[in-house]
Amino acid sequence: MAKGCYASARQKTRGRSPCRRAWILTLSSKKINKTRKYGILPAVIYLSPSTESARWNLCPNASEGCSACCLGHSSGRMVMPTHKACRIRRTEFFMEYRAHFLAQLRHELSLLVGRAKRKGLRPAVRLNGSSDVPWETIAPEIIGSFPQVKFYDYTKNVQRMHRFLARRQAGCGWPLNYYLTFSRSEDNEADCFRILELGGTVAVVFDRAPKTWYGARVIDGDRHDARFFDRPGVVIGLSAKGKARKDSSGFVVRERMA
Numbered sequence: 324m325a326k327g328c329y330a331s332a333r334q335k336t337r338g339r340s341p342c343r344r345a346w347i348l349t350l351s352s353k354k355i356n357k358t359r360k361y362g363i364l365p366a367v368i369y370l371s372p373s374t375e376s377a378r379w380n381l382c383p384n385a386s387e388g389c390s391a392c393c394l395g396h397s398s399g400r401m402v403m404p405t406h407k408a409c410r411i412r413r414t415e416f417f418m419e420y421r422a423h424f425l426a427q428l429r430h431e432l433s434l435l436v437g438r439a440k441r442k443g444l445r446p447a448v449r450l451n452g453s454s455d456v457p458w459e460t461i462a463p464e465i466i467g468s469f470p471q472v473k474f475y476d477y478t479k480n481v482q483r484m485h486r487f488l489a490r491r492q493a494g495c496g497w498p499l500n501y502y503l504t505f506s507r508s509e510d511n512e513a514d515c516f517r518i519l520e521l522g523g524t525v526a527v528v529f530d531r532a533p534k535t536w537y538g539a540r541v542i543d544g545d546r547h548d549a550r551f552f553d554r555p556g557v558v559i560g561l562s563a564k565g566k567a568r569k570d571s572s573g574f575v576v577r578e579r580m581a
């Protein structure tokens with residue numbers, strides 16, 4: 324990030340930095356580390372999921388079940404108060420100082436690209452590690468400026484997913500290096516079926532993953548997070564973790580439901 328931008332953002336908050344930790348990209352996290360063995364140098368942005376920040380909701384399509392079980396606040400180190408405070412400060416930075424945030428993101432992406440080049444790896448960035456922000460409309464120029472970076476996300480926004488599928492098929496109007504996977508909740512199953520029919524991919528949380536889900540092949544989504552490797556029309560089976568193990572909302576597909 325341009326130092327001046329960050330300093331001015333700090334000043335505006337009367338000495339309280341909106342993102343005291345300063346870095347937007349997290350380079351090491353359980354969610355993304357497994358992709359390293361596929362020649363990928365991964366990074367992720369953790370903003371506040373759903374209603375974690377009292378001021379903004381960055382997951383407008385979150386269901387009751389996914390809000391309660393979200394790995395973005397309920398698993399591993401994500402539950403730690405320091406990590407929560409950092410997500411909230413990063414969210415404030417994103418919402419209140421958008422231009423500065425994007426300038427810093429651009430700078431961090433340049434560093435990531437350089438690092439990947441030195442290590443002989445391919446950089447990949449999950450922009451929504453714990454949010455559902457339409458980056459293709461907020462920062463298409465950033466995605467377009469880094470064609471060597473694979474950007475990928477999960478989304479619960481069905482319109483966004485349909486836009487991704489339609490525009491990718493038409494070969495225009497969607498950043499070529501940005502890949503989306505639809506994410507099932509207890510309230511969007513009909514959308515999942517339609518998306519699978521159209522050749523999209525759908526992530527489903529299971530207590531025990533079956534081989535197929537309503538006729539679609541289920542692959543092991545816990546092996547790695549590089550979703551842009553997935554074949555069209557597959558279901559990405561994720562195991563219930565954190566609070567999701569005790570879910571009773573229907574967000575987790577139980578064996579008897581599958």
Ligand code: SF4
Pocket residue numbers: 372373381382384385386389390393394395452453454455479
């Ligand atoms: S939409 Fe995704 S990131 Fe947001 S609360 Fe639900 S599971 Fe978490």
